[in-house]
Amino acid sequence: MSRVTPISGFPEFLPSERIVEQYFLDTIRETFELHGFASIETRAVEPIERLSNQGEDTDKEIYAVRRLGASADDEGPGLGLHFDLTVPFARYVLENSGKLSFPFRRYQIQRVWRGERPQEGRFREFTQADIDVVGDGTLPFHYEVELPLVIADAFSRLPIPPFRIQVNNRQIPEGFYRGLGIEDVTSVLRIVDKLDKIGPDKITQLLTAADGPALTPETAKQVLRLAEISATDASFVEQVRALGVQHEILDEGLERLAAIMTAANEHAPGLLVADLKIARGLDYYTGTVYETQLIGHESYGSICSGGRYDSLASDGKTTYPGVGISIGVSRLLARLFSQGLLKSSRSTPTAVLVALNNEDERADAMRTAAALRQRGIPVEVAPAAAKFGKQIKFADRRGIPFVWFKGPADGPGGDTVKDLRSGDQVPADAASWTPPTEDVRPGIETPQENS
Amino acid sequence: MSRVTPISGFPEFLPSERIVEQYFLDTIRETFELHGFASIETRAVEPIERLSNQGEDTDKEIYAVRRLGASADDEGPGLGLHFDLTVPFARYVLENSGKLSFPFRRYQIQRVWRGERPQEGRFREFTQADIDVVGDGTLPFHYEVELPLVIADAFSRLPIPPFRIQVNNRQIPEGFYRGLGIEDVTSVLRIVDKLDKIGPDKITQLLTAADGPALTPETAKQVLRLAEISATDASFVEQVRALGVQHEILDEGLERLAAIMTAANEHAPGLLVADLKIARGLDYYTGTVYETQLIGHESYGSICSGGRYDSLASDGKTTYPGVGISIGVSRLLARLFSQGLLKSSRSTPTAVLVALNNEDERADAMRTAAALRQRGIPVEVAPAAAKFGKQIKFADRRGIPFVWFKGPADGPGGDTVKDLRSGDQVPADAASWTPPTEDVRPGIETPQENS
Incomplete structure (x- = not known):
């Protein structure tokens, strides 16, 4: 038998750390249920063709799964481990649409797998805790306000540092870029998404590079100006208007994000920050997007993200638009453990x-x-x-x-x-x-x- | 996008069924914790070489896992999804032995994957709830009595039919077979393990077949006689003695099983049945083995099984003997749902x-x-x-x-x-x-x- 060694990216907890994890998962579940979300779990595997082409470099990160005893022709379509809980949920909704009641509020706490390069807080196997609301045909706007409030309720029950939920609407950069005459919106979005990580100078380089979007320096400057806007209320609208770019998609995005900020401030003033650089890497988001930072740990990146997706679940006849947010439980705990911010009073339930x-x-x-x-x-x-x-x-x-x-x-x-x-x-x-x-x-x- | 279809062997619950499953998992967890078992979870993957050669036809049932973007040489040893929770637990104990306190009592509730042919109650992805106690170097015998009592406590809190825990000691058939002059003990054990499924005539055929163990008709008859012995107390010893077979391994097995029956009857009379046909397919069991039937559903087979394993976890210097039992949660629920024995009062937590x-x-x-x-x-x-x-x-x-x-x-x-x-x-x-x-x-x- 081989030596016993950890596998990079597949962390495991000792019993005392697991007790902390269970406390987090129990508290999150309790909060989600208090808000009327029903639990589901989906199988770990999906057909690979359903997992692929969801954005970023996720395709090569998919883990393919195959029986050792399978002959070449006795398996159906290739299967892969799910890399998030949104894509499987959308499939579940299509598969069971006749047996579910809409709008369907569900939570889902499961492991997911991504073959990323392991680093601090980035694992190849990790646990996510998601809430989503999906409608049949339409989904009222108010759920985009409600979901971050549910997350805030869960976080307020956990022993974690103060946090900030950043929100944007993808229509704002998209409309703004189109108003600037940019055609390859997706490439520019993906570059801007790295702003916090690599800084404005590097972003400008990437935006103006001949083998990239090749923007003019002035256009790149406008892109950066938009990304730097943030506000805890609807005042961001004026800041965007001051940049002088016009597009109807931009107008729509601004109106929607302003409505979220206004409604959220009615329930939890200061909780949401409109932050126009937030984009999210996954391609299925179509409108509002969320990220969450721990205050004092901004460089660690988002520990809870999501957004609105209008066309992920569609069977050709009906489309099921949804909005969801996912807590990166493993990612959150990894930070708190590595900083010595949490521990359990004992290593066993025994009293x-x-x-x-x-x-x-x-x-x-x-x-x-x-x-x-x-x-x-x-x-x-x-x-x-x-x-x-x-x-x-x-x-x-x-x-x-x-x-x-x-x-x-x-x-x-x-x-x-x-x-x-x-x-x-x-x-x-x-x-x-x-x-x-x-x-x-x-x-x-x-x-x-x-x- | 392809049509949305279920994948055979990978069942998913509707929200109302999931509520029942959560109730079962919560009750099982609560019972395990009341008995002082600490929770752990292990990663879903193990090196394939650690998963293979554990008995039956499990090797070809292993699901291998590989990153789509992996080049031939940038991956370490091949990885596979775990097919039970005992093999990963044994590896976890070796990996963390310096940080654990022994005897280590742990429970583990997770999904496992086996590429078996899907049929009623047999899935390719399913949930197990395991308890194990592992010692460093030695493990006192009394845990073999305690573990079925913990399971009985959990089951008594669940809305399920009455049940019966069958127990055997592998040394009994092994010593008995050796006493009969049988050399290929493992093959005979695996055949006898199918007794409930295929009946005594077919078993005799398999035992006497020239391309099988090729026992004489009289030897096969003795093997069957042993397998047919059962008792709710230590009286099985006399029945075995009456068959006139002698072997020191048999003596040891009889003594140990008699001790379990006597001790168990002190706490829960009638709960355990000594049943000498029970063998378990997995090769790592070395002594006591358990199975559990729902009374009135005997043909469905065992819904909770386990045993003692003395050499599964060894680093060459220290061996960590263990005993464990695993509740087949998915298997149990599948039966209760299919028979219409359980439902939830609503499909959402919302009151x-x-x-x-x-x-x-x-x-x-x-x-x-x-x-x-x-x-x-x-x-x-x-x-x-x-x-x-x-x-x-x-x-x-x-x-x-x-x-x-x-x-x-x-x-x-x-x-x-x-x-x-x-x-x-x-x-x-x-x-x-x-x-x-x-x-x-x-x-x-x-x-x-x-x-």
Whole structure:
């Protein structure tokens, strides 16, 4: 057997980190359900032809999947692992349109796979948590306001730094570029999308390069001016108008983004920032697009993104327009862990270890454990009878807060429970003793708050 | 774009079925945590060489995974999707042995992939829920008694038919076969494992076939006699002894299985059945093996299986013996759904739909929704202002039990809430109204109980 080595881009958590991840996933799920989103999961694979041509360099990043025992002709179309949850969801909607009620609100928390070059916060296997609303034929505009509010509600329940949701409407750069006479809008969009990463000088170089869009220096300057506009209200409209570019698609985009900013400010002033450089790499977005930065971690990039897609799901007769946002759960956690911003109070759910005097008492110890579990307390029995010091060390190493000691088997009662943190040991009855509520489950600690 | 069609073996649930699946997964997780098992998840892929040679015909069922953009030489060892959670767990233990505390109790609920021929209850992508305990160097025997008790605790909390956990020790058939002079023990085990499926006559044919193990008719008869022994206590030992076969491995197996039966009967009489035909197809099991039948659904086969493995995880210096059981969650649900034994009371988490008089009132309706969510009530606002009949129909189609009607915007209070089942409509205040506890979340219904 080969050596055991990690596979780059396929991270795994230790049990204590997994407890933090579970806390995040539980909180996100709880929030999504409070907002009336129904859960679905889709299969991990899609026909490759459905996954391809969705933008950027995603095609070569697709993981193809094939049975080792398959002969060349007994498999159907080639299958690949999904690289996001939006493309599979659009397919699911088409496949089940007759059995779903529209507008359909769904959330989906699953792993996805992208064969990108692994780097900080970029993995080849990672978990996303998506909400989408899809309509049949039409989808009211107000969902574009509602979705970032749901995300903000989820984030407000999580122990994370303050955040900022940036929003744009793709029609604004598209209309603006067309108004400037630019034909290859997609190429320019993809270059501008890198502004935060590579800076304005490099962007100008790329925009004016002869083997690129080959814009004139003045046109490139206008493109950059648009990208640099941002505002926490509808005032961005005037800033765009001041650039003097005219196009009807631009007008439509400005009107829509202004409406989002106005409506969002009614519910959560300052939460959304209109930021006209936001574009998103995936080609299926047609209008509003979202990104999210952690304040103080801007260079890390977006940890939650999405947008409106009007034509991703279409069966030829009906089109199902949608809007969705995806939390990059793995990406978010990777940042918080690497910065030492989060940890779990213990590495196991166990709140109480029942110690053993000798192996003959295991059956009795198991009954004590069962009595405690009846009241929702996670318990395990010691792996072996040993000196109590050794059993206490076993619990302490895992962060288990309480050790239960059985009284003499021939007398009534006599059990005691020891709090390993205070050292206090008190009489206790398995039929009624309960730990403090905050000790029943592992706690999530944010170390910087304790320092 | 190609037609949208299901992929055989890759089932997906509708939202109402997914609610049932979530209820099962939540209950299983809750039980595992009450018993002190820590959650981990492993990456979906392993080096193919680690997945292969684990028994049966699993090799050709492995799904190989490869980046579309990979050149022949820039990928490391070939990767495949895991076909169970035990092999990845063993690798995880080796990789993290310095950071884990032993004995290590972990649970793992994830999807796995097997390229089997799809049939009822056999999928190519499915969800398993595993518990395992792994020791460093040694693993006390008592875990082989504890694990089926944990499973029984989980099952007792689920709305499923009564069940029976069958247990055997592989040393019993192995020692017995060796005592009979059989050399190719593995081949005979694999044939006997099919007894329930194909019956004793066909088994005899396979055992005596010249191109098979080529047993004599008398030897084949002895093999079948052993396989037909079962008991709910340690009395199976005498039945085996009566067959007159002697071997030291047999003695060891009988002693161990008798100890499990005796200890298990102390905690849950009748729960375990010693059943000497149980073998399990995977080669890594070395001692105790488990299967689980739903009573009245025996022909469906096992829905929860596992066993002890003494040498799956070894780095050459240390061996980490383990014992584990895996609930076939997808397999279990497929049976219950196909037999009409389970359904959800609604297709969405939403308990209350806030109706809209006109679109101008959306902001106010969203505030009402937020007030209800504050108390943990899942709420959504109607997708559009429409006649109340239409909005009630929208809620009714999804099984949403309550519709909230806003009072006049210019007066104080005046809101009412309507229970769509009783038709009762009563005054309500968003700051204090709460639905009955059983209506806050979707209920899981077992239709046969209501008929």
